[in-house]
Amino acid sequence: MSSASHYSLRPIAIAHTPFAEKFAIPRQPSLAPSVQGELELLPPYDDARAVAGLEQVSHIWLTFVFHQTLTNHDKPHLQVRPPRLGGNEKLGVFASRATHRPNNLGLSVVELLEVRPGRLLVGGLDLLDGTPIVDIRPYVPYADHITTAKNDIAAAPPPLIRVDFSPTAEQQAQQHGARLAQPLQQVITQCLAQDPKPAYQNPTPEREYGVQLWDLNVVWHYPSPERICVLRLEPVSNE
Known part of the structure; x- marks a missing residue:
């Protein structure tokens, strides 16, 4: 063998x-x-x-x-901090789907x-x-598909947060969506509705977040803890 x-x-x-x-x-x-x-x-x-x-x-x-x-095998991650648990609670690596995997x-x-x-x-x-x-x-x-399967750590999908678009962002999403041949507003909504910020952060309405999708920087803020508002879509510079 x-x-x-x-x-x-x-x-x-x-x-x-x-x-x-x-x-x-x-x-x-x-x-x-x-x-x-x-x-x-x-x-x-x-x-x-x-x-x-x-x-x-x-x-x-x-x-x-x-x-x-990539994993450093000299310092393996035996425990991780899953976002589902707020990013502060530790869990065994094999009890999570964290990106830090042994291989x-x-x-x-x-x-x-x-x-x-x-x-x-x-x-x-x-x-x-x-x-x-x-x-x-x-x-x-x-x-x-195992109908009797269970996972008490993640028994249901994560709660979704409300996502709105400013008039400017909505117009930009329609224009760029047609250019990319993609349902851009739906994609943005579905991704941001999962509230991507770290759970321990409590952003003020003045703080802006951004992420690149395709060749666009999507910018949003939190008018309230229960709501995201997409402010604008900015073309990403190739420079």
């Missing part, structure tokens, strides 16, 4: 998503169903034979690498929207742009 202690993984695809930074990415897949992206299959898996039959599948499992949260691997189930030559169009993404994909598997409802 082999007792190899190291294994080599290589990407079979690269994810192209709206998320240029980790801030405001949905904390679980499918929480922002309007978010779409593409998986660019890499050689030799860009061959049509690799995805033959996949058009019969509605959802797929993605195994990926947290390439911007930097993540797992998400996403909707398969279209199978194209060398590319898969998917929805409900929670992946950073450029994420390396190391495996793709079909979701099997009768085996993967």
Whole structure:
């Protein structure tokens, strides 16, 4: 029996998503169903034979690498501070889905929207742009959906916060959404409704937050603790 202690993984695809930074990415897949992206299959898996039959599948499992949260194996994370628990309470790494994994691997189930030559169009993404994909598997409802499953740590989806748009931001979202061919206002709403700021922060109405989606900087503030208002969408400079 082999007792190899190291294994080599290589990407079979690269994810192209709206998320240029980790801030405001949905904390679980499918929480922002309007978010779409593409998986660019890499050689030799860009061959049509690799995805033959996949058009019969509605959802797929993605195994990926947290390439911007690499683990220092000399200082492993045995405990983490999940955002779901406010960012202050510690939990064992294996009891959470924190990005600090022993081998930097993540797992998400996403909707398969279209199978194209060398590319898969998917929805409900929670992946950073450029994420390396190391495996793709079909979701099997009768085996993967366990009706008796429970998780007392996260028994229900996180509560959503109200998201409004200023007249300027609404107009900009419509214009840029048409340019990008994306439901931009829906994407912004679904991502921000999960309240991406750290739970321990109590921002004043004067404080502005921002995140890059595609080539836009989305700027918002908190008029009250229970409400977000998107102020404007600013094109990101390439300089």
